[in-house]
Amino acid sequence: MSKVLFSSISKKFVMALAGLFLLTFLPVHLIINLMLLKSDPEPFNEAAHFMATFPLVKIIEIALIGAILIHIGWGIFLQIQNWLARPVGYVSGNKSETSFFSRFMIWTGASIFTFLVLHFFNFYFVKLGLVAGNPEDFYSLAHNLFKIPAYNYIYLVCFSLLGFHLYHAFSSAFQTFGLNHRLWTPVVKVVALIYAIVLPAGFAFISITLWLFR
Amino acid sequence: MKLTLKIWRQKNAKAKGTFVIYKMDNVSPEMAFLEMLDSLNKKLVEEDKDPVAFDHDCREGICGSCGMYINGHPHGPVPAITTCHLSMRYFKEGDTIWIEPWRAKPFPVIKDLIVDRAAFDKIQIAGGFISVNTGAAPEANSILIRKKKSDDAFDSAICIGCGACVAACKNASAMLFVSAKISQFALLPQGRIEAKERVKAMVEKMDEVGFGNCSNSGACEAECPKQIKLTNIARLNREYFKAY
Numbered sequence: 001m002s003k004v005l006f007s008s009i010s011k012k013f014v015m016a017l018a019g020l021f022l023l024t025f026l027p028v029h030l031i032i033n034l035m036l037l038k039s040d041p042e043p044f045n046e047a048a049h050f051m052a053t054f055p056l057v058k059i060i061e062i063a064l065i066g067a068i069l070i071h072i073g074w075g076i077f078l079q080i081q082n083w084l085a086r087p088v089g090y091v092s093g094n095k096s097e098t099s100f101f102s103r104f105m106i107w108t109g110a111s112i113f114t115f116l117v118l119h120f121f122n123f124y125f126v127k128l129g130l131v132a133g134n135p136e137d138f139y140s141l142a143h144n145l146f147k148i149p150a151y152n153y154i155y156l157v158c159f160s161l162l163g164f165h166l167y168h169a170f171s172s173a174f175q176t177f178g179l180n181h182r183l184w185t186p187v188v189k190v191v192a193l194i195y196a197i198v199l200p201a202g203f204a205f206i207s208i209t210l211w212l213f214r
Numbered sequence: 215m216k217l218t219l220k221i222w223r224q225k226n227a228k229a230k231g232t233f234v235i236y237k238m239d240n241v242s243p244e245m246a247f248l249e250m251l252d253s254l255n256k257k258l259v260e261e262d263k264d265p266v267a268f269d270h271d272c273r274e275g276i277c278g279s280c281g282m283y284i285n286g287h288p289h290g291p292v293p294a295i296t297t298c299h300l301s302m303r304y305f306k307e308g309d310t311i312w313i314e315p316w317r318a319k320p321f322p323v324i325k326d327l328i329v330d331r332a333a334f335d336k337i338q339i340a341g342g343f344i345s346v347n348t349g350a351a352p353e354a355n356s357i358l359i360r361k362k363k364s365d366d367a368f369d370s371a372i373c374i375g376c377g378a379c380v381a382a383c384k385n386a387s388a389m390l391f392v393s394a395k396i397s398q399f400a401l402l403p404q405g406r407i408e409a410k411e412r413v414k415a416m417v418e419k420m421d422e423v424g425f426g427n428c429s430n431s432g433a434c435e436a437e438c439p440k441q442i443k444l445t446n447i448a449r450l451n452r453e454y455f456k457a458y
Contacts, residue, residue: 007417008387008427009454078427082385085319085426091220091233092312094433095286096382102431103384172430178455180448 008081009176011074016173018071023170023195025064030202033142037209041139048138052127072113079106101168108165115158146210155207159200167196215241215302218310219254221266224323227330231323233312243303247290248273248280250302267326273298275439278374281381282327283314288378288437296376296439316377318386320423333423334375334391341415342395344404363401370397372440379434379442385426390434392420393450394442400453410457417454 004010032051035044051057101108122145126133133141145151170192174180179188217238224231241250248270255265271279280297284290290300305311315323320333373394380388396413399405405412428447435444 003418004414004458007454008389008421008425009417009451012427013451013455082387082426082429085386085424086317086384087319088317090283090286090314090317092283092286092314094382094384095291096288096433097436098384098431098433102429105429168430175430175444175448176428176451178448178450178452180445182445 008078011078012176015071015074015078016169016176018067018074019169020173021067022064022071023166026199030199033203033206036139036142036206041137044139044142045137049136052135068116072109075106075109099168099172101164102172105165105168108161111158111161112165115154115162118154143210143214146207146214149211152207152211156204159203159207163196163200166199167192170195215243215305215307215309217241217250217305217308219313220310221313221326222315222323223266223326224315225325227322227324231326241302241305243301243305245302246273246298247284247300247302248298267324267328269328270298275299276374278376281316281329281331281376281378283312283316283381285312288316288381289376289439293436294439294441296374299439316381318377318380318425320386320388320425321377321380329377331375331377333425334377334388336423337388337392337416337419338375338395340419341408341412342399344399345408346404357403359402367398367401370394370401370442370446373398373438373442374440376439378437378439380425382433382437383426383428384431384433385429387428387434388420388425389428389447389450390438390442390444392416393446396450396453397446400449409453413450413453413457417450 032044032047035047038044121131123138123141125131126138126141127135129135146155171185171189174185174188179185215238219236219238220233221236222231223234236254238250238254241253245253248268251266251268258265268282269279271277273280275296275298278296281288282297284297284300289295289297290304292300292304313327315321315327316329316331318329321329321331324330371394373391375391377391379390380386383390396416399412400409430444430447432444435442
């Protein structure tokens with residue numbers, strides 16, 4: 001049994017499954033964040049309160065953190081195996097035509113993780129009471145954060161990298177599940193491109209609006 | 215043409231290798247790449263020096279022996295050909311050509327540009343066959359096979375096991391090779407009988423010998439001299455899930 005669980009294909013399957021689960025959360029997060037654009041803090045704070053207290057969300061939250069840990073853990077493990085599989089590299093480099101963003105998944109992933117740590121310190125740990133702040137007023141907290149230029153720079157860079165990560169991840173997950181089709185794979189790639197642009201652009205739009213226009 | 219070759223020289227598996235520079239004069243654009251190396255070796259032998267060791271056999275693009283990494287590409291910069299089919303007309307006067315062996319932990323260097331590809335044999339031995347009784351060949355039309363299926367199986371079966379997929383992959387993954395060997399049987403009724411055992415055993419062996427994991431980056435497909443498609447890897451994944 002351990003052979004099947006820890007085979008290269010199974011590890012990739014679990015990685016892809018956890019990754020896709022995380023992908024479903026991003027649009028929800030974006031919709032809630034869009035409420036930050038309203039001048040009335042109530043809708044956003046209510047949504048944040050709902051996400052913090054509703055029992056079903058609590059269960060999903062645990063699954064989400066589990067998915068993050070699995071995705072990161074397996075990602076690092078697979079990457080180390082990949083590095084070990086080629087102890088001596090090529091002097092003339094690798095000039096093969098490949099999916100460009102697939103080459104940097106570990107690094108774009110690491111950047112997203114770094115941002116996630118920052119994000120947890122700013123919001124999630126406040127919610128848990130581990131870091132000082134008012135968990136009932138995330139609206140003001142977010143607005144204040146987006147007034148700091150450095151935070152916006154980090155935010156925009158990280159969301160660009162998230163877009164690069166998502167573009168390869170989305171279509172790659174289907175291939176890992178064994179779903180490669182003459183007609184549908186190109187469609188999946190277009191959907192991946194749209195998803196990878198629209199989601200980060202949505203978050204960036206909020207950041208830039210709050211930073212420069214509020 | 216005048217060319218500068220930078221070739222990986224390594225006495226044996228344990229020795230520390232290095233690049234050695236060779237200046238070549240009078241290289242004809244009509245030469246094949248391996249002929250150019252032959253002429254270098256002739257010169258080296260005449261100078262009482264050790265010739266460059268490289269694998270070659272059929273020189274017709276079907277044996278898969280002549281694997282070497284040329285200027286950042288397995289089998290050189292021209293797509294869909296093996297090194298033996300690479301012509302010197304693709305290079306120009308004054309070019310510097312880097313020639314390296316395949317780099318992957320399961321493909322250790324034996325000497326210079328020759329690597330030990332026994333890891334592929336081990337995967338094949340694990341399950342890359344159909345168990346049949348020997349004897350007279352059965353009547354070809356006794357099992358009817360849809361044309362599309364037989365064409366797809368043939369497209370997978372033309373894998374020559376050269377290892378370019380592993381050499382090109384940033385993770386040194388052997389998924390394209392294994393997927394071709396799985397697909398050529400999985401698509402045919404004769405291969406379905408042992409499909410589950412085959413895919414389990416071959417994937418297990420692939421992992422055991424130390425190849426990396428597939429990132430779906432597609433370098434293997436881009437560099438495969440026989441143009442084996444990534445759809446084979448998706449099929450391998452499906453076959454693997456079905457086996458459990």
